Amino acid sequence: MTLAEHRTNETRTELVVLDGTTDHDRELIGGKAWSIQHMRALGISVPPAFVITTEVCREYYDNGRTVPPHIWEQVDDAIGHLEGQTGRRFGSSDRPLLVSVRSGAASSMPGMMDTVLNLGMTDDIEAALAEQSGDPAYAADTRRRFGEQFAKVVGTPPPLDPRDQLHQAIRAVFDSWQSSRAVSYRAARGIDDAGGTAVTVQAMVFGNLGADSGTGVLFSRDPITGAKGAYGEWLSRGQGEDVVSGRMDAVHLDVLAESMPEIHRDLLAISETLERSGRDMQDIEFTVEEGRLWLLQSRSAKRTPEAAVRCAVDMVGEGLITEAEALHRITPDQVRALQNPHLDTAAARHADMLATGKPASPGIRTGVVVVDPDEAEDLADEGTDVILGRQTTDPDDVAAMSVSVAVLTEFGGSTSHAAVVCREMAVPCVVGCGADTITALAGRTVTVDAGAGIVYDGALPIVDGRHEDAALSTVRRWLLDAHPAADPAGDLADLLDMHTREEHTES
Amino acid sequence: MTDQLTLLQALRLKGRVRASDLAESLAIDGPVLTAELDDLAAAGLAVEANGRFKLTPAGRDRLSELLDAERADLDTDALTTAYEEFDSYNNELKALMARWQLKDESTPNDHTDAAYDAAVIADLRALHDAFTPLLTRIVGQAPRLDHYPIRFASALAKIEAGDTSWFARPIADSYHTVWFELHEELIGLTGRTRAAEAAAGRAL
Numbered sequence: 001m002t003l004a005e006h007r008t009n010e011t012r013t014e015l016v017v018l019d020g021t022t023d024h025d026r027e028l029i030g031g032k033a034w035s036i037q038h039m040r041a042l043g044i045s046v047p048p049a050f051v052i053t054t055e056v057c058r059e060y061y062d063n064g065r066t067v068p069p070h071i072w073e074q075v076d077d078a079i080g081h082l083e084g085q086t087g088r089r090f091g092s093s094d095r096p097l098l099v100s101v102r103s104g105a106a107s108s109m110p111g112m113m114d115t116v117l118n119l120g121m122t123d124d125i126e127a128a129l130a131e132q133s134g135d136p137a138y139a140a141d142t143r144r145r146f147g148e149q150f151a152k153v154v155g156t157p158p159p160l161d162p163r164d165q166l167h168q169a170i171r172a173v174f175d176s177w178q179s180s181r182a183v184s185y186r187a188a189r190g191i192d193d194a195g196g197t198a199v200t201v202q203a204m205v206f207g208n209l210g211a212d213s214g215t216g217v218l219f220s221r222d223p224i225t226g227a228k229g230a231y232g233e234w235l236s237r238g239q240g241e242d243v244v245s246g247r248m249d250a251v252h253l254d255v256l257a258e259s260m261p262e263i264h265r266d267l268l269a270i271s272e273t274l275e276r277s278g279r280d281m282q283d284i285e286f287t288v289e290e291g292r293l294w295l296l297q298s299r300s301a302k303r304t305p306e307a308a309v310r311c312a313v314d315m316v317g318e319g320l321i322t323e324a325e326a327l328h329r330i331t332p333d334q335v336r337a338l339q340n341p342h343l344d345t346a347a348a349r350h351a352d353m354l355a356t357g358k359p360a361s362p363g364i365r366t367g368v369v370v371v372d373p374d375e376a377e378d379l380a381d382e383g384t385d386v387i388l389g390r391q392t393t394d395p396d397d398v399a400a401m402s403v404s405v406a407v408l409t410e411f412g413g414s415t416s417h418a419a420v421v422c423r424e425m426a427v428p429c430v431v432g433c434g435a436d437t438i439t440a441l442a443g444r445t446v447t448v449d450a451g452a453g454i455v456y457d458g459a460l461p462i463v464d465g466r467h468e469d470a471a472l473s474t475v476r477r478w479l480l481d482a483h484p485a486a487d488p489a490g491d492l493a494d495l496l497d498m499h500t501r502e503e504h505t506e507s
Numbered sequence: 508m509t510d511q512l513t514l515l516q517a518l519r520l521k522g523r524v525r526a527s528d529l530a531e532s533l534a535i536d537g538p539v540l541t542a543e544l545d546d547l548a549a550a551g552l553a554v555e556a557n558g559r560f561k562l563t564p565a566g567r568d569r570l571s572e573l574l575d576a577e578r579a580d581l582d583t584d585a586l587t588t589a590y591e592e593f594d595s596y597n598n599e600l601k602a603l604m605a606r607w608q609l610k611d612e613s614t615p616n617d618h619t620d621a622a623y624d625a626a627v628i629a630d631l632r633a634l635h636d637a638f639t640p641l642l643t644r645i646v647g648q649a650p651r652l653d654h655y656p657i658r659f660a661s662a663l664a665k666i667e668a669g670d671t672s673w674f675a676r677p678i679a680d681s682y683h684t685v686w687f688e689l690h691e692e693l694i695g696l697t698g699r700t701r702a703a704e705a706a707a708g709r710a711l
Contacts, residue, residue: 373522374561377522377523391702391705392701392702392705394691394701395520395521395522395684395687395688395691396519396520396521396522397522398522398677398678398684399521399522399523399524399678400522401677402677402678411705411706412705414605414612415601415602415604415605416601417687420601420604420605420608420675420683421675421677421683423608423609423615424608424675424676424677424683425677435706
């Protein structure tokens with residue numbers, strides 16, 4: 001039930017509380033609100049939210065850029081709804097409600113105001129947040145980021161009154177629809193200027209409020225190997241960016257299963273629901289605030305080539321997608337990556353990364369790091385697999401480079417001497433790993449994935465890629481079914497490439 | 508009789524090298540050079556293993572002394588100016604090497620596009636011609652480097668005659684190898700070290 005529908009004399013849908021009962025289209029409520037509505041309809045807890053529709057944006061411009069006063073009444077009512085749902089109060093320092101304000105057209109658009117987080121912040125609320133989280137630096141940082149975001153998108157520093165902040169931010173979203181970047185973006189793509197943007201206002205939830213709070217990310221399958229079963233990380237007492245940015249050390253999701261088994265169970269059920277509904281592997285962000293689970297975002301997950309192939313094949317087996325869809329989801333480049341020698345992905349995930357640099361010449365090799373070129377030549381003569389590690393390479397290093405299985409440098413870019421020479425000799429090479437990163441590894445056995453620019457500790461298993469695994473064999477069978485005239489022993493990536501191009505021509 | 512500094516420095520820059528290859532680089536008659544290398548070995552400054560010569564630690568020490576003595580007699584201000592001019596040519600050469608080896612960051616040049624390769628070679632010729640006056644000045648300041656103009660010209664002639672392995676092939680006296688050795692000489696002659704240059708973002 002929308003508030004607008006409560007107002008019997010209203011014919012327009014101006015404001016929608018996203019409570020799980022609505023079914024509006026993207027054109028009216030914008031992409032962000034649409035995805036919240038979608039998750040709510042699946043019965044998933046999302047931080048309470050409402051949306052001011054694109055209708056109001058059009059009214060705003062029809063009225064010479066003023067928001068009709070009755071809209072502000074509806075916004076007040078809707079804020080009341082968020083307060084009721086969260087047990088918090090907007091502008092109150094006792095259990096304060098903070099909100100995010102986001103633009104949302106039918107399709108996202110550069111140049112439009114994107115997001116203001118933590119709106120509703122005041123001096124008193126900063127102090128309250130510091131006390132509740134036990135982390136004054138966090139509260140101050142949240143305050144500072146809000147001030148900066150607000151000033152950037154609204155054009156002035158935030159006013160003291162949270163309601164004024166909210167009204168100004170909403171007007172700024174409407175104004176951003178006609179920003180010069182947004183206008184030229186639409187003009188270039190033939191998007192209608194009259195569509196307008198919606199404004200989504202959503203309660204902020206906090207993962208840093210105590211032992212029964214935290215935040216995490218969850219993949220509905222393993223994004224590295226594609227193996228079935230959710231895979232995630234959890235950071236107790238963590239907030240927002242902490243997990244995504246890797247700023248703090250997250251732990252395996254199993255820890256959550258021990259500390260909050262019910263939340264963990266709900267999370268796995270939600271992960272399955274979202275995957276079935278999205279018909280693809282999901283990357284899910286969530287927060288637990290004082291023992292209550294909130295889903296923040298769900299989208300199709302980025303994945304390794306191995307995971308892409310395995311996932312597509314498994315999902316056909318599970319009846320989730322068709323063979324044609326599976327073939328559409330796998331790219332020839334992903335198949336080629338699996339045909340080349342590559343690290344065993346599961347082993348690489350558990351290995352320690354000792355150094356990273358710029359890929360200069362691809363290839364994967366295991367060997368002992370030697371930092372003296374003379375010693376490198378002697379050891380190579382004795383049959384040792386030597387990885388030459390240097391600050392930077394000299395002309396006198398070339399002989400040693402030629403007998404090494406890989407070369408690493410601390411300084412230099414992809415046009416450095418080491419890079420030029422190694423490419424010429426087809427020796428895997430990573431350059432520019434940083435001061436003291438490589439010479440400190442003298443005597444260690446390492447595995448270099450030069451195409452990725454990573455040096456791993458120890459000897460990792462390398463998959464030679466020449467033999468098709470079960471998933472690739474299945475892909476080949478589908479391709480041959482679809483193209484009976486194709487050479488059954490032909491290169492799989494080429495076959496898929498041909499298939500993809502034919503699909504493209506047909507559609 | 509080749510001077511000892513030239514020989515020791517050539518051995519250092521080449522790492523482990525066959526006498527015949529070194530003779531070609533330095534444009535010295537093969538048997539003459541072999542005899543000179545044998546003399547170095549007898550003096551404990553070089554050692555032969557599997558037909559290849561390299562410096563001993565004593566040879567490296569001797570080379571350092573000779574380079575220090577040489578630098579004392581050179582106009583290091585003029586060489587420093589030359590080195591600073593060299594830096595922009597060096598950036599151009601590196602960009603050319605990258606174009607020769609890679610069509611873009613992740614696509615190796617497979618050398619099947621003759622027009623592409625010809626354009627890179629034409630740009631190398633243009634760079635060579637523009638750089639030659641500076642090289643002449645450098646050799647004027649440090650006559651020991653007089654074998655460089657011949658080696659550059661020889662590599663370029665082979666490339667233009669169709670043997671493009673002389674563009675960047677390591678160990679052999681390709682254009683890139685000779686350039687890199689000259690660069691190393693300039694770093695030494697101006698009293699710099701490669702590590703310091705690398706940290707400063709040059710000499711990479």
